[in-house]
Amino acid sequence: MAELRQNMVTKEWVIIAPDRALRPDQFRIPAKVLTHQLPVFIHDCPFCPGNESETPADLMRWPESGPWKSRLFPNKFPALSRDGERVYSHDGVTRSMTGVGYHEVLIETRRHNSTPGLQSPQTILRTLNIFIARGRQIAADPRIEQVYYFKNHGPGAGTSIIHPHCQLLALPMVPFSVRARIDEQRRTYDEEGVCPICATLDAEIEDGRRIVSANDKFVAFVPYAALSPFHMWIVPRRHGPSFLDLALPEVESLAALMREVFGRLYYGLNDPDYNYIIRSAPQRDSSSAYLHWYISIMPRVTRMAGFELGSGMSINPTLPVDNAEFLRGQDPGQAMDDDFEGARLAAVAGDGDA
């Protein structure tokens, strides 16, 4: 019989209905061109080196001089505008506000054919460091209430641009669903005196069956009430509401774990489309004892239908313990060389576009 499970942090219920016909390896993506099989460089990719004039000017880059390895700039088609005041309007049955905020793009590497599952810890570290540096700048803007750091990989995850990139979206308000979850986390804290994520993390470590990978500072696991196959959380062992409060050794530790987790996903499921999002506390709740930041990774191997969209509930046709066991058994593979120029020279010696 199926089972309903509630995530004790988010309070979301999920229907865990394991389809006996589906083993974890049946979620492997059928034959396709994998990211690492693409050319290292594409002449008309707007994010490849040499095409910087096709994007807005950099807000940040690393290193600061010489050829860039990572760069961050405003989204060319931003959902929100950097300029303007936060103005609320309310006329009884409608409520609106000006769309002020930040919408930015972070190019992770010069290489076209890369994704975190193929990247070295150093490359992922650059991404995280730039997010943190930019997030700290934005935190000084009093118009901003909530910042999201996220990545869409593949068309099934909502992106048409292949060159590895992440996005940052800074909102002038806190989304309703976030507020509703925070209320529940505060209630748990008030009633039980614990941060619900700390309690969940302790229980997951003790149980062990849903852990995918862990190091001394971070733990990656498939939640007990995972919303979909291979849904994962990466949670810091140290309690803290804000991603921006990480110290450098913690960021290094996170980058190392992400490299391993995304590697297992890439090789285990054959480069699936996925999203990840960093769930950090709202700007004005960045010292709340009941909030604990984390990363949610959502492989897009199933599709949301009318029930999920309408009810906000999910049906997961797999068992979280099976997903975790499968991922633990996968080889995270080797990171690709981040030396773009060398790789490009080698490729040019070999074939055409690369």
Next chain:
Amino acid sequence: MAELRQNMVTKEWVIIAPDRALRPDQFRIPAKVLTHQLPVFIHDCPFCPGNESETPADLMRWPESGPWKSRLFPNKFPALSRDGERVYSHDGVTRSMTGVGYHEVLIETRRHNSTPGLQSPQTILRTLNIFIARGRQIAADPRIEQVYYFKNHGPGAGTSIIHPHCQLLALPMVPFSVRARIDEQRRTYDEEGVCPICATLDAEIEDGRRIVSANDKFVAFVPYAALSPFHMWIVPRRHGPSFLDLALPEVESLAALMREVFGRLYYGLNDPDYNYIIRSAPQRDSSSAYLHWYISIMPRVTRMAGFELGSGMSINPTLPVDNAEFLRGQDPGQAMDDDFEGARLAAVAGDGDA
């Protein structure tokens, strides 16, 4: 500049960021085989007449004797089980319950090549009448707290079976996001003495610009804070929490409006994939003054990415007034004949599979 809008019923914020490059007609689906161009009958479709043995036995059918026109039966791969007790488990950081409930399939017509946008009001009326009759039976089951009636049309909406069908899912609990919304609707009622949906409906009718279609009992409109392009609500003018309380003249009126709305969507956007879901009150809230049932229609013409999944917020690249104006300008077309046997004979005289 973009605008943020809050839906005053659900309290969800949405980023309305009209992309000047996109006109409503650019959401028309590019050339594809439209539903009405498919064969009227497919030999190995499990939902076509003659293949009844491939599905579980009927729970309801219409008419009761002679060839069926519509039938309802348990889903062959149900997400929930009809048998069993509702048993809660809680061990501190995990909470679960037995997966009891109903998961059923309703075949709308014998015709393979049909969808509500092509159906006569009589065919849609059958669907609604069967849902109501079955919903009333299920309401007697004390294990059930919430029932959803929904349809997935097309692979982008999460279904691989083409033959026109809807689903019913009856849950033993109320989803968290539904509870969070209900809390807000009750708060509005307590503070302002109005049902927020009645207030919204009055305002939309007075404004008029977002109305798609209306008759004396129902109004279809694109919400002020529509979550995605062509997102629509169909709201009954008569306040009522439960879809199951409709009287027959109301159901007839709803079927007529649905035929028109889905026809405009089908012909206007070239048979887009979509979901619709009937949002009726939880079983134990079926007389609450602050709840008002409605239908939400969600065309799947854009894709949810990491930001939407992670924040629960949406970015709508179109203006609701433009969507409504576009749909008002479309011809709802002619309903197809529901006379399957006649259509099939005509088709057999013409070509092969049909």
